[in-house]
Amino acid sequence: SIVAKYLLLLHLFLSRAELGVVYTEGGMVEGQNIRLGYRRHMDVFKGIPFGDIPGRFEKPKPHPGWDGVLKAKEYKPRCLQLNLIMTDTRGSEDCLYLNIWVPHREAVSTNLPVMVWLYGGAFLWGGSMGANFLDNYLYDGQEIADRGDVIVVTLGYRVGALGFLSTGESDLPGNYGLWDQQAAIAWVHRNIRSFGGDPNNITLFGESAGGASVSFQTLTPHNKGMIRRAISQSGVALCPWGVIKNPRRIAEEVALKVDCPTDSRMATCLKMTDPVRLTLAGSVSMENPLLESLVLSAVVDGDFLPDDPSNLYNNTAEIDYIAGVNDMDGHLFTAMDIPSINSMLVDTPIDDLKTLLSSYTKDKGKAGMENAFATYSANWGTNPDRETIKKTAVAIGTDYIFLVPTQAALYLHDKHATTGRTYSYVLSEPNRMGGLVTPYPDWMGADHADDLQYVFGKPFTTPLGYWPRHRDLSRYMIAYWTNFAKTGDPNQGGSAVPAKWPQFQNGGERYLEIRNDMDDSFVHIDMRLRYVYFWTSFLPSLPDPIKSE
Template identity: 70%
Template sequence: MSCGHLVPTVWSVRMAKLEILVLVAVAVFLETVSLGVVTTEGGRVQGENFSVGYRRYVDRFRGIPFAAPPKRFEKPQRHPGWDGTLKATAFARRCLQLNLLQIDTMGDEDCLYLNIWVPHGTTVSTNLPVMVWIYGGAFLLGGSMGANFLDIYLYDGQELADRGNVIVVTLGYRVGSLGFLSTGDSSMPGNYGLWDQQAAIAWVYRNIRAFGGNPSNITVFGESAGGASVSFQTLTPHNKGMIRRAISQSGVALCPWAVNRNPREYAEQVARKVNCPTDSRMAACLKMADPKALTLAGSIDIISSPDKPIVNNLVLAATIDGDFLPDEPQNLFHNAAAIDYIAGANDMDGHLFIALDVPSINSQLVDTDPNDVKRVLAAFTKEKGSIGATKAYSTYTSHWGSNPSRETIKKTVVAIGTDYTFLIPTQTALYLHAEAATTGRTYSYLFSEPNRMGGLLSPYPSWMGADHTDDLQFVFGKPFSTPLGYWDSHRNLSGYMIAYWTNFAKTGDPNSGGLSVPVTWPRFNSNTHQFLELNHDTNSKSVGNQQRLTYVQFWTRDLQSLPTVASE
């Protein structure tokens, strides 16, 4: 054969090799890094896989049952399992609950499901830290996916998982009457929603290794009633050895709305609404009542005033049942001695609630009557009578001078609501945790990013700080996933919070874990009382100490030293 005939053949071989290389390169580029089908204790599950950047992927599993459909007013039981492969591709329905107007219900009794986000790089992840989210909603409402708008879910764990390189889990739990109604005795002890949360944590502990997680490194975190729930989960003896770390945002077990010490009274009110007797037959009748009627009967009184603050109407809450909570929360911190703990509040956390009691604080035109300040304080210190109210008023107006401005008075009302409802209980929990801690570390923060709605043409005043729930969007990375709604400064703050939160989940130290932070966050202890102020401008000047110490001492020491009175 002549050389002329060899040229096309060599060329063809080279082209074939080139095509193979191109195909291999394309295959590698298109190759998905995924867990695929995962085997859990209940059966096989298959989620969805997303490319979230160059050589970065996230597996998402939605709607995995962690317990059987719950029986009315009973603890959750393990799920019996399923045949075949469960397609975990859609959020389960919320637990049965009131709608916002309290005139109808939504959701389902079959609601004990969880969702999982697992990040991957060039290989499938293993041994990742796990962050388990517990949603808030006053123990009355909420869902594992959070509020949604145009299929954008508040508690979408993708950004947090991907940027922090942690597994994120969100869970559902019973709320309202079905989750927290209690007769105050063994016939219907309550805390069913807390038991649901505990069952989900236990499921994660038993199963998360199959998803690439480390069961020895579980962080529970939550906000508002979810933050209080996190606190309860660290204090109960039923989670011993399962929780390594915890983060309470705007809510702890010591909040005045977190525990109902007279649940029987409210249970009888609900019973009468659903035509049940209020004697020894009450529990049996309630268990047979229509679930929607029970839920509607568990509404709260939304008509409030300075004399009857709405926060005091949140009567569906945890109970001291001798089981989940064997004692008052302040006596259970020894159970959290080995748990690393972050807790904090927003600087105007109480605004959302106190504005319902004193609407004038949001008005640019209407003055707030100083007498309203007296009335609110009297309501919050009622058990100490007129002496308590007088001392409270003196404490909160000591900076007023002889002619306080309109803004000063309005801010004082917000400060009172914030202190009583969130900040002082959180500070108290930090002190108790630090005091009881053995290996557990303690960190305190104040979130102070101004509310994005504050201003002349908004329903909020221009001086507005961080309202209740304002922190959630930043923890879940919304400035990154929905960038058109935010400024670069918001992305900076979101990056800071994701770094601190996920570093903490990895190591127990928010400063160390692979993501850089703007300033070292010092540990909290009973000597220095140090905390970090979180906003878009967090820097070396953001570390403070003795946060609102005058008011902490008033509520926890001075007020408590006064004699308790029944009424006046």
């Protein structure tokens, strides 16, 4: 009868696919089930512990577990860290928690690809949920999970002094934040099947210090067999800020700030110091160039990183890898060193560019700076206009801090790959603030962190803040990223893409330029090859200046 049919349809419409209580190694957890549309539900788990409260300057420990059902419905505090203006701290030492988004169609999902997000923030800041504006969290995994039909996991890891302080010795070996990430990856590998995920198809993705973290996690021997694919956005292990060369000097500076001795008693004293004082002592002095201030990051400790990252690429042979940058990634940093580049009405002195270049080439002395300046001013003509000089300043920062090391990482990945595929991109979408408000000039391309909003689907979550073209771009990026997570090929995986993205291969290294109006003509070769050659081959070949006695 019609009534029976109607009741059946009503039942189908109202029935929800949900996981209910999930069994994990620590105990049972219950998340929240949300309805997204007809036959589209999602389970969201927030605040599942993957480690115990970590000991000071120690590797993370397994969580002891819990009785009963853990209600996983709220984000946990971020790890103890400085506030953005570095005058105070926020967060907690009890911070090793992760969040999981599981999409369902008609039935409860099984065997879905898993995407694990590592946040950026210069290894000083950040949280698993990201910045929050009116309860709209930046790293909310819902749009990626729903649009790409993948499980999204975000996690917390220690940052600042508590995450990365090191003496370079076994008493304070460093890399604690990287060990936290590794513990979370291992937890996901062991437990994600209970949430409908495929433990043999885990993709890491991250941006800035998170992109470098992704890179470190693929290079360490401790993740053997756990990572299938990886995406580094604006950051790789080879970036000049990725590994600290002289960690002991930083440890001694922190020790002096918290009244600890700098001799053999230093590590013991630091371990007993109040964590808030330690965190404040790990703040950065805004030096010029700003890059010199980023002093807390990874160290070659003989354990997590047994060797310099450039020598560990054999560990990535079977991992599919995407790495790329934003075309003006360096703007954020260069504008702090040379504020005039943001002013449309003021000239940027050429001497400011030379000062910046000499700080980046200081190992090679005067010859380094002069050759660098000749390389960057080669196509200026006799009388470069104001905009040309400003854009060159941004290009210098972008190349040195992000683009060249990313290209070097792609070369190494491609060279050592057996089954692993390699893909390269540049995002060139103009900044949304460009020309609207200072401090953004109207010639601005994609600044550092501009990619985050598109990858996490913000043009859909907060439509009033964006134009339709931004929704197109967001749709494309989510399609490429989730196709790649499913198949290792960004072009295939069920989501339509606007241009075929070829593999990066030796002999005309190909890359995709990503923008809202892209098509097949956006595939290019040899990204900024002249400048990549300058920084990776020509500059290192110059003789070191003779040390004056």
